[in-house]
Amino acid sequence: MKKITVIVIATLALLGSLLLAAPAKKMIQVKGSDTMVNLVQILAEEYMGKTPGAAIAVLGGGSGTGITGLINQTCDIADSSRDWKPKEIDQAWEKGVTPRFFIIAVDGLSIVVNEKNPIEKLTMAQVGALYRGEIKGWRTLGPYDKAVSLYGRQSNSGTYTFMQEFVLGNKNFSMDTKEMNGNAQIIESILQDEGAVGYVGVGYLYDQTGKIRKGLKVLNISKTPDGEAYAPTDKAAIDSGKYPISRPLFQATNGKPNAEIARFLAWETGPEGQAIVEREGFFAISPAHKAQNDKNFK
Amino acid sequence: MKKRKWTNLKESAIRAFFLTCGILAVLVLVGIFVTLLYTAVPAFKEIHLSEFLLKKNWDPTSPEKAEYGILSMIVSTLMVTGGALLLAVPIGIGVAAYLSDVAHWRVREIVKPVVEILAGIPSVVVGFLGIVLFGPAIAKIFHIGNGLNAVNGSVLLAIMSLPTIISISEDSLNAVPQAYGEASLALGASRWQTLFRVKIPAALSGIIAACMLGMGRAIGETMTVLMATGNARAFPHGFLSSVRTMTANVAIELGEVPYYTTHYYALFAIGLVLFVMTFLVNLVADVILRKYQEREQ
Numbered sequence: 001m002k003k004i005t006v007i008v009i010a011t012l013a014l015l016g017s018l019l020l021a022a023p024a025k026k027m028i029q030v031k032g033s034d035t036m037v038n039l040v041q042i043l044a045e046e047y048m049g050k051t052p053g054a055a056i057a058v059l060g061g062g063s064g065t066g067i068t069g070l071i072n073q074t075c076d077i078a079d080s081s082r083d084w085k086p087k088e089i090d091q092a093w094e095k096g097v098t099p100r101f102f103i104i105a106v107d108g109l110s111i112v113v114n115e116k117n118p119i120e121k122l123t124m125a126q127v128g129a130l131y132r133g134e135i136k137g138w139r140t141l142g143p144y145d146k147a148v149s150l151y152g153r154q155s156n157s158g159t160y161t162f163m164q165e166f167v168l169g170n171k172n173f174s175m176d177t178k179e180m181n182g183n184a185q186i187i188e189s190i191l192q193d194e195g196a197v198g199y200v201g202v203g204y205l206y207d208q209t210g211k212i213r214k215g216l217k218v219l220n221i222s223k224t225p226d227g228e229a230y231a232p233t234d235k236a237a238i239d240s241g242k243y244p245i246s247r248p249l250f251q252a253t254n255g256k257p258n259a260e261i262a263r264f265l266a267w268e269t270g271p272e273g274q275a276i277v278e279r280e281g282f283f284a285i286s287p288a289h290k291a292q293n294d295k296n297f298k
Numbered sequence: 299m300k301k302r303k304w305t306n307l308k309e310s311a312i313r314a315f316f317l318t319c320g321i322l323a324v325l326v327l328v329g330i331f332v333t334l335l336y337t338a339v340p341a342f343k344e345i346h347l348s349e350f351l352l353k354k355n356w357d358p359t360s361p362e363k364a365e366y367g368i369l370s371m372i373v374s375t376l377m378v379t380g381g382a383l384l385l386a387v388p389i390g391i392g393v394a395a396y397l398s399d400v401a402h403w404r405v406r407e408i409v410k411p412v413v414e415i416l417a418g419i420p421s422v423v424v425g426f427l428g429i430v431l432f433g434p435a436i437a438k439i440f441h442i443g444n445g446l447n448a449v450n451g452s453v454l455l456a457i458m459s460l461p462t463i464i465s466i467s468e469d470s471l472n473a474v475p476q477a478y479g480e481a482s483l484a485l486g487a488s489r490w491q492t493l494f495r496v497k498i499p500a501a502l503s504g505i506i507a508a509c510m511l512g513m514g515r516a517i518g519e520t521m522t523v524l525m526a527t528g529n530a531r532a533f534p535h536g537f538l539s540s541v542r543t544m545t546a547n548v549a550i551e552l553g554e555v556p557y558y559t560t561h562y563y564a565l566f567a568i569g570l571v572l573f574v575m576t577f578l579v580n581l582v583a584d585v586i587l588r589k590y591q592e593r594e595q
Contacts, residue, residue, distance in 0.1 A: 068554055068556070088556075091556060149444060154529070154550045155359045155554070156554035161359075170361040172362055175357075178444075178529060179528070188429070189444055192437065192443075193437075196444070
């Protein structure tokens with residue numbers, strides 16, 4: 001009986017101390033895009049290393065999750081790899097949340113296949129047809145006798161929505177698409193599956209040493225059948241807009257960011273942050289993006 | 299006298315405490331059911347019940363036309379659960395029979411706790427094994443591109459439902475009166491015959507209940523199947539196609555769904571269907587178990 005009393009008291013004390021300790025430090029909560037989570041995590045770590053007293057927690061979960069988080073005010077910054085839908089902005093306004101957007105990096109959405117696949121390039125229309133389920137075998141596209149095995153993301157992913165909008169022409173994904181938990185899981189599956197095709201953020205193509213992952217092939221994509229095809233790793237093609245599926249990566253705040261958050265955002269979009277963005281395989285923002293960001297800081 | 303009064307007071311306080319605990323358990327169940335029902339019913343203002351249960355396509359965020367058919371998911375759930383039982387029931391009964399009748403007591407002392415530890419492995423860990431171990435193995439065995447399919451899910455769920463099946467089956471085998479076995483042996487039956495013709499039939503209702511409880515565990519499991527079955531929404535063509543179970547679908551979509559929309563209510567409706575399914579399974583298990591206990595008395 002005594003023992004039980006001791007255990008109960010100890011548990012209560014532990015719970016109590018947890019409850020008291022929790023709000024002691026005000027953390028900036030960042031949530032959202034799985035494409036951005038690694039990048040933002042590294043940015044946050046470097047920033048915290050340089051800025052005493054800064055505390056930032058970064059979570060993934062998908063763009064949709066981050067946006068819902070900002071609307072429900074469970075996070076301070078929402079990462080998203082797609083534009084907010086008008087419906088989401090309406091919802092935010094209804095709840096008194098006024099999102100402001102900052103572009104922190106540019107991504108070349110990469111179409112990847114297993115290295116055994118001999119195909120080197122595809123047109124936008126072909127990628128769309130693949131994911132709408134209209135092309136069942138690789139034979140249709142080149143000398144390769146394998147069935148197409150589609151890998152994609154789940155519907156809470158910004159990349160899913162982006163693909164649907166810009167590559168599939170607002171049509172349904174094939175129901176046979178295997179929906180994975182994140183970019184990393186897509187890559188792992190493609191390394192094993194010889195008939196695979198997947199889409200991932202450009203930052204996920206590289207291994208620790210900065211080379212393209214072994215066993216992976218990144219396809220060149222062209223806008224039209226007779227147009228030239230470009231790789232998502234080609235900085236010039238991304239900057240000039242010749243690579244057809246590049247997209248800005250956003251962070252959204254509720255209203256004008258407070259001093260702490262603004263300092264982090266400014267550092268991310270400044271030279272130090274942008275150097276890290278490039279090191280991680282993504283691309284630095286353009287002067288136009290910068291001008292847009294500056295407006296939202298005020 | 300004073301002491302007696304104090305004891306009485308203590309007695310009734312303890313009684314009240316346990317009564318509250320009991321009522322609380324019932325209240326929680328009723329509360330969950332009512333909440334589920336309350337949140338699921340608005341879905342049927344826009345979706346016809348027959349469309350919901352009998353249509354194959356689920357695509358609520360489609361830019362073309364939102365579709366809310368969960369038949370593929372129901373079939374997927376049943377396939378993965380059925381596959382799991384197909385693997386787990388023979389193995390589970392075998393292990394239970396071995397533990398209760400064949401094994402040396404020292405072996406039993408080791409195997410029993412191991413089985414119980416198996417029950418405590420978190421489902422993410424099992425799912426992880428599915429991705430890195432079983433997936434590639436299944437792809438190699440069946441000569442297919444990937445191992446993210448119903449077979450993988452079945453294997454993993456079999457592993458997760460084994461502890462339940464083993465421990466309850468073993469208990470019911472042990473509950474068979476000693477005299478049955480002795481009588482059988484005395485009539486000249488071998489140990490094998492005694493086990494299979496006398497003991498297992500005598501413990502059958504307990505074993506069936508064990509399997510039903512194992513099934514309940516498998517139907518409701520989420521994380522493992524979410525990680526290992528590929529989550530394709532297509533109607534499954536067979537055990538080697540990628541499937542999406544009802545649980546996985548709710549887990550994937552509930553995080554991002556705008557609140558109080560048809561999609562949101564529909565996810566709760568899936569939860570309700572799942573609840574009814576597991577409730578029925580548990581109810582049947584309970585009825586069988588009760589019958590078995592009555593016969594024992």
